[in-house]
Amino acid sequence: PSSPHEALPPPPDPATGSKSPAKATGADAATAESAGKELPKGSMNDGYYARFFSQQRRIGSGAYGSVYECRHVMDGVFLGTYAVKIAPVG
Numbered sequence: 001p002s003s004p005h006e007a008l009p010p011p012p013d014p015a016t017g018s019k020s021p022a023k024a025t026g027a028d029a030a031t032a033e034s035a036g037k038e039l040p041k042g043s044m045n046d047g048y049y050a051r052f053f054s055q056q057r058r059i060g061s062g063a064y065g066s067v068y069e070c071r072h073v074m075d076g077v078f079l080g081t082y083a084v085k086i087a088p089v090g
Contacts (some may be wrong), residue, residue: 053084059083066086069082070082
């Protein structure tokens with residue numbers, strides 16, 4: 001499996017050689033359960049990047065976005081320098 005949290009499919013039944021139907025797990029199960037539901041308005045952390053990161057310089061760019069060297073500062077406390085990829089969504 002691609003994730004240690006995903007379940008392996010059931011082995012074939014030795015008597016019949018058929019597999020029992022696999023139950024949706026991981027992201028598939030979460031998607032099935034949340035179909036038609038909307039996230040609560042305050043659940044997304046909009047503006048976190050703009051509030052707590054300052055771009056220092058562009059390190060590189062490619063087909064899927066650009067990477068910037070950024071300083072992470074929260075309440076005046078320097079938390080580190082990070083490479084942050086900015087990619088268009090949608």
